Amino acid sequence: MNILTCFKIVSDLDLMSESDWVVEDHFRINTSFVKNMINPYDESALEITLLYKEQAEKLGSAVNLSALTIGSKQLDAYLKTLYALRFDKAVRIENQHDLRFSPDAISTVIANYVKVIKKPEVIILGRQSGVGDNAKTPLLVAEHLGWPCISQAVKIEPASEGLLKVSSMADDGLVIETIRPPCVLSIGNAPNSYLRIPTLKDKVNYGKKEIEVLEIENYLNQAVLEQPSEGHNITGLKPINHKRQGVVIEGSTPAEKAQNLYHNYLQERLKQL
Amino acid sequence: MKHTIVLNGCSETFLSQAEEVNGFAAAYLKDSRADKTIIFHCTDRHKPFLIANSPTPSTQLIRLPRYQPEIILRTLEQLEASSNTELYLFPGDFAGSELSPRLAYRLGGSSLIAVNKISRTENALTCHKAVYSNYMQAEFKLSERPYCISLAKGSTDPLPIAVENDVEKDVSEIDIANQEWSNTVLSFKGDQKSEPEKACAHIVDYEFVKKEAASGLENANYILVAGRGVKMKEKVDKLHTIAGQLGAELGVSRPVAMSAWAPLNKLIGVSGIMAKPQICITAAVSGAAAFYTGIEKSKLIIAINTDRGAPIIRASDLAIVDDYEKVLDELVQIITEAQCKGDTSL
Structure with a gap:
């Protein structure tokens, strides 16, 4: 089975301080000074993909894994790590355009790439990423390809005859389906799915394979790239104010602080609950 | 503006969906004309409850074997293709968030997920939503109709559905499980795969495990x-x-x-x-x-x-x-x- 897992590298926005949230021209925000990371939902997608491969290979099924990201050369370090984790192919589609709020453009690129290589039977993506918080890319990839989509997937296991057993969260329970590919799987809150770390030996042996670099213009019209037509345009952006009083309860010991909290602030409120 | 609400009556969360959307409509759609509420449901047993808690006077019940997005989308696509509804409103749950952008795609409209506020302007719908992992609030203008939006969870206070005893509710029903009907209504031109089963032919086996008891956190004091x-x-x-x-x-x-x-x-x-x-x-x-x-x-x-x-x-x-x-x-x-x-x- 051929699986394509798509991921995005994002800034760790939780490291930004209050004064860093400055809106610049074209509603841009400079987040370049905080460290990057794999978008958490995409990190789960990558780890779930690797877990699937391990299980399928134990059952004697061959699995070919490709990883795809869209962005600049600095993302290659992440793709090398994925090679070291035994992905078979790492692809980067070079892009310098602002596609933060353009999930339709991103999904068109992914779908067109898939149509060209005609390979993957399964596409796995995280359900949402910070910055745009669009939460639409996996759904629109499925629409562009005319494939079914299972959203909020949390577990993927091999089943017989090339089928997949997919567990996904529903609003009032867990759905476990045996699926016949092709399909798009959108990964939701999947506990214990932090991406594993490659060994030094695997980094040396596998981490230096060549990354396939493609031009985004081959997968999306230039005019659309310059002005993505999503049916929506951003027209405003401002920080959300989370400030409250922040009164610090003083005391020389934890006991004194707890006493102060209880007697001055909690006791009466607890009676009213 | 004319709006339609879409709710998942297969889920035990139906009432909270209805009250969430009702609260949002009361806050931001006072001048809009509610066309209808479309409710997908799985059992006739719940029909009176669903009708009583439909946020609009007009309700369209659609019965299907279980919640299945591919069937629901195909049904909505067929039923609403010629509708002049400008806005489809979905709750902020998993179902609403996955259905709204896919329906917009199929109807040639525009969509936004996790919307916390809207206002109508000429030829556009202005929507507000949190971006940058909830550090920023963005304003978007949606320009392609129909607008399909799902709500941001907890963005508006839920509003119980008013019981109006003297108002008779207008209810229409469709049974997707009825093969004859679905072959007629769901058929695509030149497409032989018309039955709802074909819309989810990729599913070989299905099992549903009900959620463990609610933690009570939503309503905890x-x-x-x-x-x-x-x-x-x-x-x-x-x-x-x-x-x-x-x-x-x-x-x-x-x-x-x-x-x-x-x-x-x-x-x-x-x-x-x-x-x-x-x-x-x-x-x-x-x-x-x-x-x-x-x-x-x-x-x-x-x-x-x-x-x-x-x-x-x-x-x-x-x-x-x-x-x-x-x-x-x-x-x-x-x-x-x-x-x-x-x-x-x-």
């Missing part, structure tokens, strides 16, 4: 939240015990849930539960915006954290800069002693 700083499952278990001693419900932040130190139904934040307690105590929580959104409707937020510079300190009403374990142990002791002295209100 008093919560204690464990954050990443607790560092291990044993500490979360201890906080669970402390929460019980304090009379509070335990919630957790995303890193704690993703490490499987607590079940997912304890997860608070944009990807979990939006709590609105009278009192919220956070222990070793840093205060990431995506988490904070889940507690921001708390009347009183008390943060306990060793780091005075943690964002949660500025975002709380009261803060204790110290070791959360020591402070909470003391607090349990104080409250236990108060109870022993006969303060039975605790």
Whole structure:
């Protein structure tokens, strides 16, 4: 089975301080000074993909894994790590355009790439990423390809005859389906799915394979790239104010602080609950 | 503007969906004409309840074997292709979030997920939603009709559906399970695969495991939240015990849930539960915006954290800069002693 897992590298926005949230021209925000990371939902997608491969290979099924990201050369370090984790192919589609709020453009690129290589039977993506918080890319990839989509997937296991057993969260329970590919799987809150770390030996042996670099213009019209037509345009952006009083309860010991909290602030409120 | 509401009547969360959308419509769609509510449901047994709690006078019930997005989308695509509805409104749950953009794609419209406010302008719908992991609020203009939006969880207060005894509800029904009907209505031109079964031919086997009992966090008056700083499952278990001693419900932040130190139904934040307690105590929580959104409707937020510079300190009403374990142990002791002295209100 051929699986394509798509991921995005994002800034760790939780490291930004209050004064860093400055809106610049074209509603841009400079987040370049905080460290990057794999978008958490995409990190789960990558780890779930690797877990699937391990299980399928134990059952004697061959699995070919490709990883795809869209962005600049600095993302290659992440793709090398994925090679070291035994992905078979790492692809980067070079892009310098602002596609933060353009999930339709991103999904068109992914779908067109898939149509060209005609390979993957399964596409796995995280359900949402910070910055745009669009939460639409996996759904629109499925629409562009005319494939079914299972959203909020949390577990993927091999089943017989090339089928997949997919567990996904529903609003009032867990759905476990045996699926016949092709399909798009959108990964939701999947506990214990932090991406594993490659060994030094695997980094040396596998981490230096060549990354396939493609031009985004081959997968999306230039005019659309310059002005993505999503049916929506951003027209405003401002920080959300989370400030409250922040009164610090003083005391020389934890006991004194707890006493102060209880007697001055909690006791009466607890009676009213 | 004419709007249609789409609800998932197959789910036990139907009432909260209906009240959520009803609250949003009351806040932002006063001048809009409600066309109808489309309710997908799985059993006739619930029909009276669904009709009674439909937010609009006109209701279209669509019966299907179970919630299945591919069947629902195909049905909506066929039924609404010639509709002049300008806005489709979906709740902010999993179903609403996956259906709204896919329906927009199929109807040639525009969509936005997790919308917390809208206003109508000429030839566009202005929508507001949180972006940058809930650190920023963005305004978008949607220009392609129909607009298909799902709501941001907890963005508006739920509004119970008014019971109007003298108003007869206009109800129409469709049974997707009826093969003859679905062959006629769901057929695509030149497409032989017309039955609803074909819309989900990829599914070979299906099993549904009902969610474990609700954690009660949504409606809890008093919560204690464990954050990443607790560092291990044993500490979360201890906080669970402390929460019980304090009379509070335990919630957790995303890193704690993703490490499987607590079940997912304890997860608070944009990807979990939006709590609105009278009192919220956070222990070793840093205060990431995506988490904070889940507690921001708390009347009183008390943060306990060793780091005075943690964002949660500025975002709380009261803060204790110290070791959360020591402070909470003391607090349990104080409250236990108060109870022993006969303060039975605790």
